[in-house]
Amino acid sequence: MWEENVRRVIPYVAGEQPKDKNVIKLNTNECPYPPAPGVEQAAKEMDVDSLRLYPDTESTALTEALASYYGVDPDQVFVGVGSDDVLSMCFLTFFDGKEPVLFPDITYSFYDVWAKLYRIPFRTVPLKEDWTLDVEGFKAPNGGIIFPNPNAPTAVYEDLSVVEEILQANPDSIVIVDEAYIDFGGSSALPLLKKYSNLLVVQTFSKSRSMAGLRIGFCIGSKEMIKCLNDVKFSVNSYTMNMPSQALGVIAVEDDAYFRETTGKIIRTRERVKEELAAIGFSFTDSKTNFLFATHRSVPAKEIFTYLRERNIYVRFWDKPRIGNRLRITIGTDAQMDTLIETLKGMPGIC
C-alpha cells in the first residue's frame, strides 16, 4: 500500500548528454569554449586533502566575488548548484500564496515541473504571435511572476522597459527574471534592483562562463529576500555547493577579459550563422542568446532533427503545440557550425 503515500511527478526532461565524444553537441546550450584559463590551473593545484572537510555552507568567497563583480552587497547574493537549484529554491520560498504564479506558456519547461512538485497554483500567459511577452497578461492577480529574459527556447529578448512595466504593475508580488542567457547581447535587469525591491535576478555559470559541469548558479535581490531563501535552503541541505565549485567559480568571475572574449566570439558566430542559414531557407527570432530558434520554409523541423542526429549532430526539438516546427540550435565553435551548415546543405529539400 506504500504507493498511496508517494509523491508522484512527471519530471523535467534534460537534453541528452551523449557518451560518444564525436557528436557535435548543439542541444543543451553549453559553451563550446573551455572555462577561463585560471580555472584549469587552480583545478590542478587543488588541495585534495581539504576535501575531507565539509564545504563553506555560505559559499562566502564566491558570494563575495559575485557581489564585487556586480556592485552589490554580499547579503544580496545567493548561490546554488546551477540556476536550476536556485530557481527551485525560489519556487519553494517565494511562491507559497493562494493566487496562481504566472509565467509564459512557451518558456523554460522546468517551471511547471517545480510548480507541480511543490503544489504551487500557476497559470500560463500565452506569448503573443511574434513570441514576445503579453505584458497585459501579467497584470492579473497573482502569487508571483517568473519569466526568462531572453526567453527560452524562443531566444526573444525583452527590453528592460517591458520588465519594468511588469514590476510596476506588481508591487506586491515577487518578480523573478531568469537571466540564464543575458550575457549574449541583452541588458540585465540588475540595475532595476535599486528601484524595485520586489525584483530577483537569477543567472548561471553554465552558458556564458563555460562551467555547466561544475553546476553554479546565483541570484541577486534584496537582503530580505536572500535571507528568506537562505532560511529555506538551510532547511533542505546546508552543504549544497561543493568545495571545488566554490573555489573555481571565484576564478571564473574574476577573469572578466576571458568572459568578454568568449561571449563576443559566440555572438559573432551567431550573427554569421544566421546569415548562412537564412540563405538556405531558415528563419528565426532575433536571438540575443547562445542559440537559434529556427524553422525551415519547406522541411519540417522533426525531419531535420532526425537527419542531423543520424549524422551525429544533436540539436533540440520538442513535439509540442506552437513550437513543433522549430529547432533550438546552440551556437558552437565556427568549425562546428560550418559542419552543421554543410550537413544541412546536403539534406534533400533544404536548398
Ligand code: PMP
Ligand atoms: N533557466 C533557463 C531559461 C535555462 O534554459 C536553463 C538551462 N537549462 C537554466 C535556467 C538552468 O541552467 P543551470 O541549472 O545549468 O544554471
